Amino acid sequence: MITPAQRKTRNPEQTRSDLLEAAYSEILESGFQAASLERILANTSVSKGALYHHFGTKRDLGLAVVEEVIAPQLAERWFAPFEEHDDPIISLSRILDDKIANASELVIRYGCPLNNLIQEMSPLDEEFRQGLQNILERWVEVMAIALAEGQRNQKVRTDLEPKEAALFIVAAIEGCVGLGKNAQSVEAYQRCLRQLQLYVQSLAF
């Protein structure tokens, strides 16, 4: 179905989201600093004038990608599944099962968009760092809350400190992706996540 908005010869919102999507891909492939505006424009058939109408600088575009593309994507793939069960061990274990089963060449080739930008940008640009940090903190918090509730429900060992464990789990996930990425091996990625799963299961009450 075509809405009236889509019939217009102009569609600023579409243009904007096209740019965000293309920028996301380009950044994923090349990193932010090496991302080429020309290449992004070539992939969107948007003009440079239009780009600079929507975004003041390349940096603004990058920050928008972090907030409007990477953050929601990560929330959907890693946060949401936590709200399904009262046992976080089961939730997390299932998430890991899913990641192991659905591990694709694409994830292995380019790694985690969040982690990529952290390593590249956090020492160089404070605003970037802050944007990425917001995502990380939400991630850790969601997991910590789930673990704490698991403790109340006697699903999780009570000697565990939820915030600390959650921090570690997020770190381990990023580490697994990073190692799989460099090995260019889906199998190495899966093996690494399996070990994380064993760790997670050792947290059960």
Added chain:
Amino acid sequence: MITPAQRKTRNPEQTRSDLLEAAYSEILESGFQAASLERILANTSVSKGALYHHFGTKRDLGLAVVEEVIAPQLAERWFAPFEEHDDPIISLSRILDDKIANASELVIRYGCPLNNLIQEMSPLDEEFRQGLQNILERWVEVMAIALAEGQRNQKVRTDLEPKEAALFIVAAIEGCVGLGKNAQSVEAYQRCLRQLQLYVQSLAF
């Protein structure tokens, strides 16, 4: 004491190692792609002609940094300590204690040189990836051998698969550094390593 070699007005080996050192710093701060040869030269008072006498391309310089600076540095800081004890749990725990105690702002600011290059370069340049992979594999192997020997000495749980656990531990270490780096927080880095230490200790026989 000044050796004759140091008195010479020319010292190609010194020039070469100066370049490697400056390139290492520049890459650590900016990443490889954004590393500027001009900046490296400015920090060494070496001429461009000299640089291109020693290294064919920027890429060659980068690969040399991986093999001749990053690899030995990592070996010294993470591999060597394993040969001191027959109990890898103790070895690893002490290494982590050391890292926690000596965690510096510098490590937190720029992260792990190996991990930085992995995230940036491994999808872009196969030779880079291979150079980094060699380091990773040596690291995992040293740790796996230590764990396996620990099993024979009844220091490590026998239900553990040394290679898998070693892979996971390396992943977790890189993850901890990465998270600390983005938080720009020595404390977060330390908390993360503490959790890894707890995991390591849970592997004891």
Added chain:
DNA sequence: TTGACAAGATACCGCTTGGTCGGTATCTTT
């Protein structure tokens, strides 16, 4: 002492980069 080669210096090149700017087309408001 000299010849040959390694080491280093410097001016220069083509190319890509992010960003600008004057202008045009379309949409909204009055």
Added chain:
DNA sequence: AAAGATACCGACCAAGCGGTATCTTGTCAA
């Protein structure tokens, strides 16, 4: 229908990039 704002266009720019060519200088064996 006029006017004003929003969206878009594309030629252009200065700066920085990695790399090259040509030259000079230092080193050391013969």
